[in-house]
Amino acid sequence: MLQEWNMDDVDRKLINLLQEGLPLEMDPYAVFAAKLAVSREEIVERTGALMREGILRRLGGVFDSGAMGYSSMLVGAHVPEDVFGDAARFVNAHSGVTHNYRRSGFLNMWFTLSTVCDEERDAFLEELRRRFRLTSVFPFPRVRSFKLRVFFDMEGA
Numbered sequence: 001m002l003q004e005w006n007m008d009d010v011d012r013k014l015i016n017l018l019q020e021g022l023p024l025e026m027d028p029y030a031v032f033a034a035k036l037a038v039s040r041e042e043i044v045e046r047t048g049a050l051m052r053e054g055i056l057r058r059l060g061g062v063f064d065s066g067a068m069g070y071s072s073m074l075v076g077a078h079v080p081e082d083v084f085g086d087a088a089r090f091v092n093a094h095s096g097v098t099h100n101y102r103r104s105g106f107l108n109m110w111f112t113l114s115t116v117c118d119e120e121r122d123a124f125l126e127e128l129r130r131r132f133r134l135t136s137v138f139p140f141p142r143v144r145s146f147k148l149r150v151f152f153d154m155e156g157a
Helices: 009-020 028-036 040-052 081-092 118-132
Strands: 071-077 097-102 109-115 137-141
Touching: 009 028, 009 040, 028 040, 071 118, 081 097, 081 109, 081 118, 109 118, 118 137
Parallel strands: none
Antiparallel strands: 071 109, 071 137, 097 109
């Protein structure tokens, strides 16, 4: 999809600003509009268009799930190609999933899962196994937490 989208300088600058985070202001879009010398309405429209095109996947806060009483883990699974898309949609629909990636190798799906209790986690993973007839779904509980700050510089390319 990205190849079809012709981003201009304002789109690139907006994506960079969004990656840095929304300012804690009453109207963060107006702050971006002033920085980019466009109208607030244009910022809202461009953001919506970038979301619809799949260039931006998510716009939201990042919270410390552990401090909120959740437990998080990484899950690796072997998902046959013929059900991969459906399984990915099922996983992505869970509100506790923040990342889901396709990888090469036997464990070809990796996702993070945060749940409020072990029973919720176990029920979700069991439903994933049952619904898609998966025999290799491996939860990897968090032992230590690493927070990486990833920034894709859209203007430097």
